Amino acid sequence: xxxxxxxxxxxxxxxxxxxxxxxxxxxxxxxxxxxxxxxxxxxxxxxxxxxxxxxxxxxxxxxxxxxxxxxxxxxxxxxxxxxxxxxxxxxxxxxxxxxxxxxxxxxxxxxxxxxxxxxxxxxxxxxxxxxxxxxxxxxxxxxxxxxxxxxxxxxxxxxxxxxxxxxxxxxxxxxxxxxxxxxxxxxxxxxxxxxxxxxxxxxxxxxxxxxxxxxxxxxxxxxxxxxxxxxxxxxxxxxxxxxxxxxxxxxxxxxxxxxxxxxxxxxxxxxxxxxxxxxxxxxxxxxxxxxxxxxxxxxxxxxxxxxxxxxxxxxxxxxxxxxxxxxxxxxxxxxxxxxxxxxxxxxxxxxxxxxxxxxxxxxxxxxxxxxxxxxxxxxxxxxxxxxxxxxxxxxxxxxxxxxxxxxxxxxxxxxxxxxxxxxxxxxxxxxxxxxxxxxxxxxxxxxxxxxxxxxxxxxxxxxxxxxxxxxxxxxxxxxxxxxxxxxxxxxxx
Amino acid sequence: xxxxxxxxxxxxxxxxxxxxxxxxxxxxxxxxxxxxxxxxxxxxxxxxxxxxxxxxxxxxxxxxxxxxxxxxxxxxxxxxxxxxxxxxxxxxxxxxxxxxxxxxxxxxxxxxxxxxxxxxxxxxxxxxxxxxxxxxxxxxxxxxxxxxxxxxxxxxxxxxxxxxxxxxxxxxxxxxxxxxxxxxxxxxxxxxxxxxxxxxxxxxxxxxxxxxxxxxxxxxxxxxxxxxxxxxxxxxxxxxxxxxxxxxxxxxxxxxxxxxxxxxxxxxxxxxxxxxxxxxxxxxxxxxxxxxxxxxxxxxxxxxxxxxxxxxxxxxxxxx
Numbered sequence: 001x002x003x004x005x006x007x008x009x010x011x012x013x014x015x016x017x018x019x020x021x022x023x024x025x026x027x028x029x030x031x032x033x034x035x036x037x038x039x040x041x042x043x044x045x046x047x048x049x050x051x052x053x054x055x056x057x058x059x060x061x062x063x064x065x066x067x068x069x070x071x072x073x074x075x076x077x078x079x080x081x082x083x084x085x086x087x088x089x090x091x092x093x094x095x096x097x098x099x100x101x102x103x104x105x106x107x108x109x110x111x112x113x114x115x116x117x118x119x120x121x122x123x124x125x126x127x128x129x130x131x132x133x134x135x136x137x138x139x140x141x142x143x144x145x146x147x148x149x150x151x152x153x154x155x156x157x158x159x160x161x162x163x164x165x166x167x168x169x170x171x172x173x174x175x176x177x178x179x180x181x182x183x184x185x186x187x188x189x190x191x192x193x194x195x196x197x198x199x200x201x202x203x204x205x206x207x208x209x210x211x212x213x214x215x216x217x218x219x220x221x222x223x224x225x226x227x228x229x230x231x232x233x234x235x236x237x238x239x240x241x242x243x244x245x246x247x248x249x250x251x252x253x254x255x256x257x258x259x260x261x262x263x264x265x266x267x268x269x270x271x272x273x274x275x276x277x278x279x280x281x282x283x284x285x286x287x288x289x290x291x292x293x294x295x296x297x298x299x300x301x302x303x304x305x306x307x308x309x310x311x312x313x314x315x316x317x318x319x320x321x322x323x324x325x326x327x328x329x330x331x332x333x334x335x336x337x338x339x340x341x342x343x344x345x346x347x348x349x350x351x352x353x354x355x356x357x358x359x360x361x362x363x364x365x366x367x368x369x370x371x372x373x374x375x376x377x378x379x380x381x382x383x384x385x386x387x388x389x390x391x392x393x394x395x396x397x398x399x400x401x402x403x404x405x406x407x408x409x410x411x412x413x414x415x416x417x418x419x420x421x422x423x424x425x426x427x428x429x430x431x432x433x434x435x436x437x438x439x440x441x442x443x444x445x446x447x448x449x450x451x452x453x454x455x456x457x458x459x460x461x462x463x464x465x466x467x468x469x470x471x472x473x474x475x476x477x478x479x480x481x482x483x484x485x486x487x488x489x490x491x492x493x
Numbered sequence: 494x495x496x497x498x499x500x501x502x503x504x505x506x507x508x509x510x511x512x513x514x515x516x517x518x519x520x521x522x523x524x525x526x527x528x529x530x531x532x533x534x535x536x537x538x539x540x541x542x543x544x545x546x547x548x549x550x551x552x553x554x555x556x557x558x559x560x561x562x563x564x565x566x567x568x569x570x571x572x573x574x575x576x577x578x579x580x581x582x583x584x585x586x587x588x589x590x591x592x593x594x595x596x597x598x599x600x601x602x603x604x605x606x607x608x609x610x611x612x613x614x615x616x617x618x619x620x621x622x623x624x625x626x627x628x629x630x631x632x633x634x635x636x637x638x639x640x641x642x643x644x645x646x647x648x649x650x651x652x653x654x655x656x657x658x659x660x661x662x663x664x665x666x667x668x669x670x671x672x673x674x675x676x677x678x679x680x681x682x683x684x685x686x687x688x689x690x691x692x693x694x695x696x697x698x699x700x701x702x703x704x705x706x707x708x709x710x711x712x713x714x715x716x717x718x719x720x721x722x723x724x725x726x727x728x729x730x731x732x733x734x735x736x737x738x739x740x741x742x743x744x745x746x747x748x749x750x751x752x753x754x755x756x757x758x759x760x761x762x763x764x765x766x767x768x769x770x771x772x773x774x775x776x777x778x779x780x781x782x783x784x785x786x787x788x789x790x791x792x793x794x795x796x797x798x799x800x801x802x803x804x805x806x807x808x809x810x811x812x813x
Binding site: 028029032035036043044047048051052055056058064071074075078079082083084087088182183184185186187189195222291292293294295296297298299300301302303304 | 626641756759761762777792
């Protein structure tokens with residue numbers, strides 16, 4: 001094939017040069033000499049001179065009365081906020097407070113919305129549908145499927161976000177958050193990430209989609225991708241209820257009643273901390289492998305402290321973050337509700353699609369210490385983590401027909417009190433291993449579809465979206481399979 | 494045959510072509526350096542047995558790229574143009590990696606070794622235009638013009654620099670990668686200002702941008718310098734050496750700071766003449782916040798090493 005002597009695209013030059021060619025060579029040689037004389041850095045010199053000149057002009061023309069005093073006050077605050085003694089305790093205290101207020105404060109409105117939308121409005125709508133004479137499948141599809149899933153997501157998601165995001169925005173507005181990034185940067189630097197990732201992680205505890213949007217504050221391409229891909233390991237508020245429920249039923253159930261609540265709370269915190277470890281580990285691995293060639297720079301400005309504009313903050317955080325994320329979630333949850341209802345009610349050869357899928361996935365579920373019900377629930381509840389547990393319960397009730405009186409009918413998601421749920425799950429074959437692995441799987445598995453969509457919008461790349469989706473998912477499978485194998489090898493269950 | 498079809502399909506150059514091109518590059522570099530290439534030296538450069546190297550040379554002769562004259566191997570004009578293209582592609586790609594990627598310095602060479610076989614003359618022309626027609630690669634090797642000659646980098650070996658003579662680093666050899674990585678870590682890069690402090694039998698004490706480092710003979714051997722007739726006085730030092738609470742004037746950015754990183758620092762106000770103050774260190778030890786033109790900017794230590802400052806005059810230190 002390569003029959004030409006060398007590269008055909010290279011222009012060849014005649015060996016014996018004419019006078020004209022010799023003159024051209026002389027010109028080229030002069031140009032080359034001049035270029036060497038100027039040096040390769042003249043672009044930089046030019047830029048530096050322009051910046052330097054602009055600085056001199058500004059110094060001559062601009063005065064800042066009072067700026068010095070403000071600056072001194074800021075430095076005094078900074079010395080406390082970033083001190084070796086007070087920096088970290090202060091940070092932990094502030095965030096413990098924010099989380100505590102969010103969890104405690106969200107309970108009441110969450111329960112109110114749930115009782116309104118699910119306990120009151122849902123039966124009312126059913127009665128209305130019956131009165132109008134809607135066929136059972138249409139009212140089931142619309143009310144038990146679409147409506148119930150959407151109501152569930154709103155009641156679980158809205159209150160915590162409406163509390164957490166304004167708090168977060170206030171801290172941001174105040175100027176405290178960049179100091180936090182400043183305090184923690186060394187930790188992130190060691191794993192190849194940016195200190196500001198601490199902030200996007202925090203945001204991720206509210207909602208991963210919001211966390212992914214928040215990575216815009218990281219202006220270095222490599223570190224931003226790391227922050228996007230690892231945001232999933234911050235337990236979002238749709239996954240906290242799963243963790244808390246499973247920990248109290250299975251992990252707390254093992255301990256003696258006196259310490260059960262402490263043990264189960266410890267298990268949830270442990271899982272959250274494991275998420276932080278995974279964030280650092282995966283960041284470290286990413287920055288040394290697939291992301292190695294991406295451009296990396298660091299810059300962190302510590303802006304002056306400002307009194308927060310509370311009303312404006314409330315408005316923007318409600319509109320920009322809470323409603324934006326909620327709307328996305330609702331848009332995804334409604335179709336998911338429809339699918340959940342359909343798989344439980346459409347029968348193929350005597351069995352519902354859900355039951356067939358559960359049977360098919362049971363072997364895989366066993367390998368990773370879970371079961372077919374959980375895997376099916378995670379597949380159809382991709383749009384929102386909030387509906388995983390209600391879907392699991394519905395599917396368990398569907399597949400464990402022996403538990404009489406449980407459930408609200410095929411395709412209707414429900415929640416019940418602890419003892420009932422535990423009895424039903426045990427009838428479904430759940431063990432302590434299932435509980436622990438469900439907690440691990442919930443921490444590590446792929447982000448919800450809202451987040452995946454957001455990642456695609458933010459990165460504009462199908463490749464990075466795929467990495468951000470399948471990397472956590474495969475990690476979840478590997479970790480759960482390893483746990484299950486170790487558990488069985490040790491003869492624990 | 495199958496291999497060349499495969500290479501067409503995958504867009505990857507065949508191994509035979511890679512060998513030919515590597516051999517041409519070796520011949521060109523040896524000849525430019527005034528050495529006589531041999532079958533043995535080609536075998537060493539390609540990492541193959543002498544038989545294989547001889548076969549590659551025979552192949553190149555059949556393609557009219559090399560001629561054997563009186564037992565010596567030389568390049569034909571065609572071979573020269575081809576070799577120049579490969580060297581140019583290699584060095585431009587290294588410059589590209591230095592300017593617009595996050596690939597660490599010790600891996601530039603290995604990346605460029607693969608890229609040089611992949612880039613067409615058109616690719617190279619587009620690359621040099623995008624990079625602003627650089628004259629040297631990030632190691633200090635001159636990038637040959639499209640049809641010009643390959644000239645070795647000039648500069649004297651650091652071994653020969655007299656004690657106390659200030660000089661500018663002109664070239665840092667990138668092979669072996671381990672030694673190069675150590676040199677990078679110590680802050681030796683083309684453009685750095687150095688001064689030999691002491692010369693021992695097994696080590697060389699060196700000032701590099703205001704910091705004292707010790708080099709092993711192997712490391713010294715891989716650095717070339719050009720003595721400065723009029724050294725800057727006082728020689729700039731690194732911002733990372735500025736204690737908290739002290740102020741200094743920026744002298745400039747180190748040439749080792751490139752691309753996006755450099756533009757970012759310029760944007761933030763780290764330009765010659767700016768007065769900056771080290772304000773506070775993160776409780777975790779890094780980064781450090783500096784007051785620059787009324788803003789508070791945190792820089793990591795690796796970045797602060799790239800900002801050069803005028804050392805404070807002694808009397809100013811006494812009063813502050």
